[in-house]
Amino acid sequence: MNVAAESSKLRTARVKERKVSLGLLLRLGIGLLVLAFFAYRFYGVLARQAYGAETWARLAISGLIIGSVYAVIALGYTLVYGILFMINFAHGEVMMIGAFAGYFVLEAFAASGFSARQPVLAILITFLAGMTVSMLVGISLERIAYRPLRGAPRLVPLISAIGASIFLQNAAQLMFGSMRRTYSNPPALERNVGWVLDIAGKPVSITYTGVLTFAFSVVLMIGLYLLVQRTRLGRAMRAVAENKEAAALMGVDVDRVIANTFAISGVLAGAAGVMWGLHNGIIYHYVGFIPGLKAFTAAVLGGIGNIPGAMLGGIVLGIAESLAPAVLDMPFQLKDVLAFAVLVLVLIFRPTGILGEVLAEEKV
Amino acid sequence: MGLRTGIRTGLIAAIVTIFLILIGVHMLMGRLLQSWFYVPAHWPGVWLMVVLLGLWAGSRAVGQMKARSWGNALLAGASAGIIQGALAGAALYLLASITQAGVDLRAWLTQMSQESIAALTLGLAPLPAAGFIGGVLLVSALAGAAWREWRLRVHAARLARGERTVSLRERLLEIPAVAQVSSNPLSRRVLMGVFMVLLLIAPFFLGQYWNYNLGTVGIYVILGLGLNIVVGMAGLLDLGYVAFFAVGAYTMALLTAPQPHHIQMSFWLALPIGVLLAAIAGILLGIPVLRMRGDYLAIVTLGFGEIIRILSKSDVLTGFTGGPRGVRNVGHPVLFGKDIGNEFYFFYFILIGVILAIIITRRLEHSRVGRAWRAMREDEKVAQAMGIYTLKYKLMAFAMGAAMAGFSGAIFASRNSFTGPEDFVLLVSINVLALVIVGGMGSIPGVILGAFVLKGLPEILRELEDYRVLVFGALLVVMMIVRPQGLWPASRPQLERPRPEEEALEEAPAELVEGEVGS
Secondary structure, three states: OOHHHHHHHHHHHHHHHHHOOHHHHHHHHHHHHHHHHHHHHHHHHHHHOOOOHHHHHHHHHHHHHHHHHHHHHHHHHHHHHHHHOOOOOOHHHHHHHHHHHHHHHHHHHHHHOHHHHOHHHHHHHHHHHHHHHHHHHHHHHHHHHHHHHOOOOOHHHHHHHHHHHHHHHHHHHHHHOOOOEEOOOOHHHOOOOEEEEEEOOEEEEEEHHHHHHHHHHHHHHHHHHHHHHHOHHHHHHHHHHHOHHHHHHOOOOHHHHHHHHHHHHHHHHHHHHHHHHHHHOEEOOOOOHHHHHHHHHHHHHHOOOOHHHHHHHHHHHHHHHHHHHHHOOOOHHHHHHHHHHHHHHHHHHOOOOOOOOOOOOOOO | OHHHHHHHHHHHHHHHHHHHHHOOHHHHHHHHHHHHHOOOOOHHHHHHHHHHHHHHHHHHHHHOOOOOOHHHHHHHHHHHHHHHHHHHHHHHHHHHHHHHOOOOHHHOOOOOOHHHHHHHHOOOOHHHHHHHHHHHHHHHHHHHHHHHHHHHHHHHHHHHHOOOOOOHHHHHHHOHHHHHHHHOHHHHHHHHHHHHHHHHHHHHHOOHHHHHHHHHHHHHHHHHHHHHHHHHHOOOOOOOOHHHHHHHHHHHHHHHOOOOOOOOOOHHHHHHHHHHHHHHHHHHHHHHHOOOOHHHHHHHHHHHHHHHHHHHHOOOOHHHHOHHHOEEOOOOOEEOOEEOOOHHHHHHHHHHHHHHHHHHHHHHHOOHHHHHHHHHHHOHHHHHHOOOOHHHHHHHHHHHHHHHHHHHHHHHHHHHOEEOHHHHOHHHHHHHHHHHHHHOOOOHHHHHHHHHHHHHHHHHOHHHHHHHHHHHHHHHHHHHHHOOOOOOOOOOOOOOOOOHHHOOHHHOOHHHHOOOOOO
């Protein structure tokens, strides 16, 4: 056997295999099909002039608002994933509990007239209540359901998270009932009231609650970014996310940092819950499930572990979800289906997300 | 030292106690004691729960301490009891005073009816009532602490004497009858045979209700065995398994029912078509997720399950799927002109399905395919390096699992004569996943046990219906912490006799046991 000839044959064979694989062909094929479908439907919509400019504007605005809520929740997911490599399935439920905490506080304020007299203070305290309760739930969640499973293979904490999620949903259902509850907004901040713009001759409204939601979300995002980049705790979090053992060797209390991460993600979820209640009005024990799922999609979309990525992913998903039914000429009832479709497409074509993952360790 | 432990435990115990009261478990205990033990009133059950919680608090406080000391134990028990009692008493005080001021708390906390709170106050004014419950908790905690201290000392003395702790399994095997049966293959077969005969004649004696329920358990066994192939044998965490169930059910429904499509095919024809379509759906689902990581795979499959449900419920596809109201008058199997679509005959149907599923699973497990799956599950990269074409085997796993789900779905739809989007909620997928995990991943008897525990038990414990899902969620968390390999774990093939310290590890797939570094 001529070694030189054999090895050169191997070399060329290897190079040839790298060029075109079955996976690549499949993905190209699927990608082309999807693009063709999009183009066809969009062309149909444009040709029919089915939606006027003011509808597009309205959809974009509502997408931006809901996207900012998704972004805040997605930040919670991404923080936990970056440190523990696990999807905190119960995150949506943490948001739900925050929404309920805010609900009870606001109800008490509305009954006593405090909301009418001091709306700003009332809203502030409501947010504080929601954020605090969610923070406590997040910390307890970590302590009870995740910490004992720290070293276990990935499947185990995932199932524990699913169990915790179901438990929290049902605990809320047993305690508060399954009926839908409506947030009693203070009179100064009623839902569906706001400024009215004039776009292409038709009115488009920008609600006060929507503006509050968006503004507060931006504040939270900036706050989190500063916390992670500029504070000691943030540095410790980044260190633990990069390499747990090395961080421990450098004197970081890993348990404390992880608990703090869950606390922060809980605070964010609580804020999102209260915002959801104020803006959308209706809360019930299941309210955290779908937004939780979509926020995870957003986190993946932006690049899991990546904080600006989560923010970007949230906004993009919100706008996409809002505009997609109109663009693709599909009924708005199928909005959730489109959000999931986005997830699948992202995971097929760019699993690392738009801004790329930030995971130093190679995932096994 | 005992003080700190006691306070911490007391806080935790207080939260648990207040939580259980808020979700009405005390009333549940009262009702259970009334209906099971013919206790005349409901307050004995309520206070039994209080006492048990106190006992637990004291016991846990002492359990946290390493050194044995009566003084510390009683201190821990007392402090735990005081904290728990004080906080629970304060909560009761609040609830009682608000209620007695005339406010109906049920608008906020649905379980806090007058009756519910009165069971705890026993007719006393708020302050004495709080004192009473605090006192009861304190006394129980002290008792619990004392008991635990005693047990731990006994245990320590045993260890000092050199006695090994005996596991439940070993203790069962000590009973001569059990040892003989478990070692002698013939007696095992006889036992199995007796069991089969009992199963075969059971439907004649059980009423309609129990035939239906056992049938449901059987359907979940088939579902569990199917998911077992995907999750347990191939290691692919599928959270959207209900989608394949839906495909099978809807295929059967849409092909045999008069309504949306007027096809009205025979049951016997629709069944294999349903299985086939489900298998195809499995392959279609498998293709996009082939390269995804475990967590992402879970979420994407979850998304798929939800997509199928939303699509089947949507107005836009109502013409095809029957919309939110579902499909009625699903066809029944007809044998020699006789409609055999009732619970009685379906029981046998499902039984045949279960036996087939078991046979298929065992054959697969001990075949090349099964070994390929096991290799992929343990470490995908190594499996690929050994020449296993993971693509093919992953798709095969999905297809097989989906086919089994499709079969169950078709039977399910036909037996109920009706199916609709509400039959295919996420909870079904999680139910099946839970019974595979709780029973034992990758283990056939485990899955069957899991199905009985998670589907059969709630039927027997009807009063607990409201709390079923709650217990479920808690069970998942607890199982993962305490026994992740399940109740009846799969046994790994052994090349050599295990050493004693490896014995426990031998029972579980690597997925659930290993993972010290880099996880």
